[in-house]
Amino acid sequence: MLGVIRNKNLLRPSFSAFRHLSSSAKQMTVRDALNSALDEEMSADPKVFLMGEEVGEYQGAYKISKGLLEKYGPERVLDTPITEAGFTGIGVGAAYYGLKPVVEFMTFNFSMQAIDHIINSAAKSNYMSAGQINVPIVFRGPNGAAAGVGAQHSHCYASWYGSCPGLKVLAPYSSEDARGLLKAAIRDPDPVVFLENELLYGESFPVSAEVLDSSFCLPIGKAKIEREGKDVTITAFSKMVGFALKAAETLEKEGISAEVINLRSIRPLDRATINASVRKTNRLVTVEEGFPQHGVGAEICASVIEESFGYLDAPVERIAGADVPMPYAANLERLAVPQIEDIVRAAKRACHRSVPMAATA
Amino acid sequence: MSMNTMIRKSTTILTYFKSNYNNFFSTSTRRKPNLTNHHPRRFNSTTSPNPIHDQVIDFPGGNLKFIPQMTFLSESQQHRVPCYRVLDDNGEPIFGTDFVQVSEDFAVKMYNNMVALQTMDTIFYEAQRQGRISFYVTTNGEEAINIASAAALSMNDVIFPQYREQGVLLWRGFTLQEFANQCFSNKFDNGKGRQMPAHYGSNKHNYMNVASTVATQIPHAVGAAYSLKMDKKDACAVTYFGDGGSSEGDFHAGLNFAAVMEAPVIFICRNNGWAISTPTSDQFRSDGIVVKGQAYGVRSIRVDGNDALAIYSAVQAARQMAVSEERPILIEALTYRVGHHSTSDDSTKYRPANEIEWWRLSRDPVARFRKWIERNGWWNDMAESELRNSLRQQLLQTIQVAESVEKPPLADMFSDVYDVPPSNLHEQEKRLKETVKKHPHVYPTNISI
Numbered sequence: 001m002l003g004v005i006r007n008k009n010l011l012r013p014s015f016s017a018f019r020h021l022s023s024s025a026k027q028m029t030v031r032d033a034l035n036s037a038l039d040e041e042m043s044a045d046p047k048v049f050l051m052g053e054e055v056g057e058y059q060g061a062y063k064i065s066k067g068l069l070e071k072y073g074p075e076r077v078l079d080t081p082i083t084e085a086g087f088t089g090i091g092v093g094a095a096y097y098g099l100k101p102v103v104e105f106m107t108f109n110f111s112m113q114a115i116d117h118i119i120n121s122a123a124k125s126n127y128m129s130a131g132q133i134n135v136p137i138v139f140r141g142p143n144g145a146a147a148g149v150g151a152q153h154s155h156c157y158a159s160w161y162g163s164c165p166g167l168k169v170l171a172p173y174s175s176e177d178a179r180g181l182l183k184a185a186i187r188d189p190d191p192v193v194f195l196e197n198e199l200l201y202g203e204s205f206p207v208s209a210e211v212l213d214s215s216f217c218l219p220i221g222k223a224k225i226e227r228e229g230k231d232v233t234i235t236a237f238s239k240m241v242g243f244a245l246k247a248a249e250t251l252e253k254e255g256i257s258a259e260v261i262n263l264r265s266i267r268p269l270d271r272a273t274i275n276a277s278v279r280k281t282n283r284l285v286t287v288e289e290g291f292p293q294h295g296v297g298a299e300i301c302a303s304v305i306e307e308s309f310g311y312l313d314a315p316v317e318r319i320a321g322a323d324v325p326m327p328y329a330a331n332l333e334r335l336a337v338p339q340i341e342d343i344v345r346a347a348k349r350a351c352h353r354s355v356p357m358a359a360t361a
Numbered sequence: 362m363s364m365n366t367m368i369r370k371s372t373t374i375l376t377y378f379k380s381n382y383n384n385f386f387s388t389s390t391r392r393k394p395n396l397t398n399h400h401p402r403r404f405n406s407t408t409s410p411n412p413i414h415d416q417v418i419d420f421p422g423g424n425l426k427f428i429p430q431m432t433f434l435s436e437s438q439q440h441r442v443p444c445y446r447v448l449d450d451n452g453e454p455i456f457g458t459d460f461v462q463v464s465e466d467f468a469v470k471m472y473n474n475m476v477a478l479q480t481m482d483t484i485f486y487e488a489q490r491q492g493r494i495s496f497y498v499t500t501n502g503e504e505a506i507n508i509a510s511a512a513a514l515s516m517n518d519v520i521f522p523q524y525r526e527q528g529v530l531l532w533r534g535f536t537l538q539e540f541a542n543q544c545f546s547n548k549f550d551n552g553k554g555r556q557m558p559a560h561y562g563s564n565k566h567n568y569m570n571v572a573s574t575v576a577t578q579i580p581h582a583v584g585a586a587y588s589l590k591m592d593k594k595d596a597c598a599v600t601y602f603g604d605g606g607s608s609e610g611d612f613h614a615g616l617n618f619a620a621v622m623e624a625p626v627i628f629i630c631r632n633n634g635w636a637i638s639t640p641t642s643d644q645f646r647s648d649g650i651v652v653k654g655q656a657y658g659v660r661s662i663r664v665d666g667n668d669a670l671a672i673y674s675a676v677q678a679a680r681q682m683a684v685s686e687e688r689p690i691l692i693e694a695l696t697y698r699v700g701h702h703s704t705s706d707d708s709t710k711y712r713p714a715n716e717i718e719w720w721r722l723s724r725d726p727v728a729r730f731r732k733w734i735e736r737n738g739w740w741n742d743m744a745e746s747e748l749r750n751s752l753r754q755q756l757l758q759t760i761q762v763a764e765s766v767e768k769p770p771l772a773d774m775f776s777d778v779y780d781v782p783p784s785n786l787h788e789q790e791k792r793l794k795e796t797v798k799k800h801p802h803v804y805p806t807n808i809s810i
Binding site for chain 2: 049075078080081083085086087088089090091092093094095096097098099101116117120121125126127128129130131132133134165166168188189190221268271272
């Protein structure tokens with residue numbers, strides 16, 4: 001299946017919107033959603049500016065900043081030298097002193113070269129300065145597995161950034177999420193890590209007139225119930241929300257009603273929504289592409305055990321990426337990231353429709 | 362970068378190169394050989410139609426000449442970059458020196474601040490040795506860099522310090538009591554007791570918080586300078602760091618970005634010879650820091666860091682160029698760290714005690730500046746002893762006060778993590794308060810709820 005995605009990705013010009021013309025509702029790609037959110041916030045606030053490698057003349061490695069250089073000029077759409085630590089530090093300094101930078105990483109893997117500025121400088125300065133220095137900055141770019149790009153382009157950093165107080169961490173799935181959350185991130189006075197997904201950029205989603213309105217914004221820290229259900233709760237974020245929804249369709253055919261929660265916000269984590277859902281369904285499957293140890297699923301599991309232990313009718317099932325750096329070969333890569341069938345199987349185990357994992361070990 | 366991006370990117374580069382390549386050849390074929398000006402050399406081919414030194418390459422970044430000699434650039438310049446100074450070791454102006462004049466009042470104010478800084482460092486250092494505070498760093502030997510650079514700047518200029526520049530904050534009006542409150546992390550500390558002693562910061566004084574992470578302040582200063590430039594403010598950003606800090610990637614990234622972004626920023630390197638126990642010979646093999654500026658396209662100067670007038674003049678000129686020409690300037694101030702790195706080390710374990718003594722006695726920047734103001738008839742022994750006694754009394758008083766003030770309240774633990782506290786922090790604070798109230802006997806009594 002990932003092979004198919006990869007082919008599609010290579011053949012499709014990544015800068016053109018991929019639209020489902022057959023649908024009657026207005027459709028928008030995640031790429032256009034991000035682009036329009038940036039455009040509107042830059043237009044609304046002259047303090048907002050975009051910086052990173054290739055964001056200007058080249059229009060962004062993934063064309064997220066298409067047209068922005070032409071519209072806002074080179075002072076607000078800055079092509080930087082190739083030093084993540086440099087432009088991230090400069091972004092943080094600009095945020096200390098009145099600007100609202102949006103820093104683009106070509107992939108979040110490369111943010112590792114700049115993590116000192118994200119963690120030690122951006123996340124801690126408001127606290128360390130006793131509120132004298134706030135850091136209104138957004139770090140954004142593709143995160144997690146793409147297709148066929150190996151270990152140093154495929155790592156999911158949600159749990160890394162999610163573990164650090166002072167940061168807010170968002171992970172959009174749909175075009176509605178992308179628009180609403182990016183606008184919220186730019187308007188927020190705190191530093192926000194905004195984790196996009198390369199494979200979702202070209203995906204189209206229906207969008208309402210409300211979502212398209214320039215005032216549209218989503219609350220940070222609130223999850224969205226994408227699909228209501230009563231038998232099992234599935235939590236997911238980013239691309240895995242789509243997988244969870246597909247798994248829910250399969251499960252429905254077999255008589256299992258799954259509730260799918262799109263986390264949207266990794267930090268703050270919407271523990272209330274997750275726990276309320278588990279108290280209703282009594283079963284939980286967490287899904288993420290990142291590694292299992294100390295992962296987002298581990299944190300959700302801990303939260304449910306702390307707050308809703310008595311409501312659980314089955315052990316929590318955790319679906320995550322394999323505990324290895326991402327292999328390149330397509331056959332191995334497919335095995336290293338969660339698949340829809342994995343989610344279906346886990347949900348069935350949780351619902352006692354198949355042998356529990358422990359019994360097979 | 363995805364596969365498709367990489368493929369597209371390399372195509373663009375190839376096209377770009379091709380067009381330049383073609384330009385280059387069309388230019389060079391059009392050029393006629395100038396044989397009359399051609400001096401025959403041993404390895405020149407007499408049949409060559411184009412003398413090679415007449416050819417230029419139209420390369421991105423500008424035209425370059427070709428030469429027939431295979432010449433490697435030397436790893437060092439023949440002569441070390443000289444050091445600008447105004448006053449000699451006896452505080453006498455050097456003949457023909459080029460410096461900014463200062464008035465009597467201003468010179469005396471500078472001297473007062475240098476002595477205040479020296480005294481504050483002594484008293485706070487002693488307080489640490491007595492176990493009253495946990496940590497301290499002195500500026501001993503670097504008082505001139507601290508005070509004279511601060512005196513040359515405008516209050517609108519934003520300071521991004523390392524951790525040995527408390528004199529800049531002192532010059533800007535942070536009171537001795539405010540310094541003491543921070544070191545004792547009491548409830549009046551403007552940082553709410555969140556940072557180690559000597560990690561000051563004050564928005565009011567345009568002085569960013571001291572970061573323990575070495576050199577991160579350098580790119581931050583460039584970012585702030587960019588912000589000042591965008592707002593068209595008549596100000597620059599100023600960042601300080603040591604010789605050790607210049608080895609961090611952030612130093613190199615900061616200089617490169619500042620040059621490319623044409624940011625009004627002054628980089629002040631206090632090259633004091635030692636990064637904790639590492640001497641500069643183990644830190645770099647270049648001629649110090651100053652030569653690195655040119656490699657990044659940044660105008661640079663080397664200054665005697667123990668000469669207050671030289672520092673004052675150089676920083677004022679640097680500020681003028683940075684602000685009016687929107688450009689970065691690098692200043693390498695040569696000095697010596699007379700104190701230990703911090704209260705956590707004993708520097709006599711890694712460097713000779715007589716080396717320290719020589720710098721302390723013969724090269725003291727405070728004494729040198731005093732000689733100059735005395736020579737001008739602006740200072741005398743009586744003024745000196747009055748000033749030192751009064752500062753000592755004031756400082757002893759401030760630490761007594763700071764010590765007796767309550768520590769920060771419990772609420773200060775949870776505020777400012779975010780602009781608006783999220784629900785989980787509210788919940789934690791509430792639960793903690795309830796627990797403390799319920800079991801007061803197991804909690805320390807020095808926390809007000």
